[in-house]
Amino acid sequence: MWFAFWFVIPFLLLFPFFFYCFRTRNANLAFKLKRFWARIILFFSFLYPSIKYKSKKYKLPSPCIIVCNHTSYLDIVLSPLFIDHTAVYMAKAELLKVPLFKYFFVYLDIPVNRKSMTGSHKAFVDAGKKLDEGLSVVIYPEGTISSEGKLRPFKNGAFKLAIEKQVPIVAAVNLNNWKFLQNGGFFKSNGSPGIPKIIVGDVIETKGLTEENINEIKEKVFNFTQAELEKYHGKQN
Secondary structure, eight states, X not given: OHHHHHHHHHHXXXXXXXXXXXXXXXXXXXXXXXXXXXXXXXXXXXXXXXXXXXXXXXXXXXXXXEEEOOOOTHHHHHGGGTOOSOEEEEEXXXXXXXXXXXXXXXXXXXXXXXXXXXHHHHHHHHHHHHHHTTOEEEEOTTSSOOSTTOOOOOOSHHHHHHHHHTOOEEEEEEOSGGGTBOSSOTTTSOBOOBOOEEEEEEEEOOTTOOGGGHHHHHHHHHHHHHHHHHHHHOOOO
């Protein structure tokens, strides 16, 4: 409830500025506002993120596809802190039902209807257009939030799109976010202050790759993510 309070109240105060971004399609300003909003949420929720980069270069390629494991709603809040340029998000279409918040997905971000093959295809077509416009795209290839940080199988979409558009992939590993904001809804899950930890991997180039390389790239990102999780938590059954 404490986290929800600091999520909602700053959002309501910032909404007129967000709405200006929506109406003018100013994705750059909207992302900067998201980063500012995220810092407010984290500060008042007593969450102090630790972000480490495998590469010494902080600057991410633009555009690129940022691929993250999905352990908590906190994953999305934290992501603007390690993404240094404008990015849009692919997320479940159910968020279109949330008052005011839905405008992110009407004007800027990309809703995915996971129950429809046509809807999923349209989402990736829209993501391709965003990449063509020079915007990066954040995709959670598990397709849903995992239970207690356990990694689920990755879907092909993010990797197929990266190869089609010949843009780099950057993998980010959320190590322990679920411990600070569990999935499950009000009164059914726990939250606590602490230090969420994220590892940002090296850039994976896709230039010259074809559809035959989709599984190879997917496995590379999956294995990197799994290895970092095991390094932090130990092997999980």
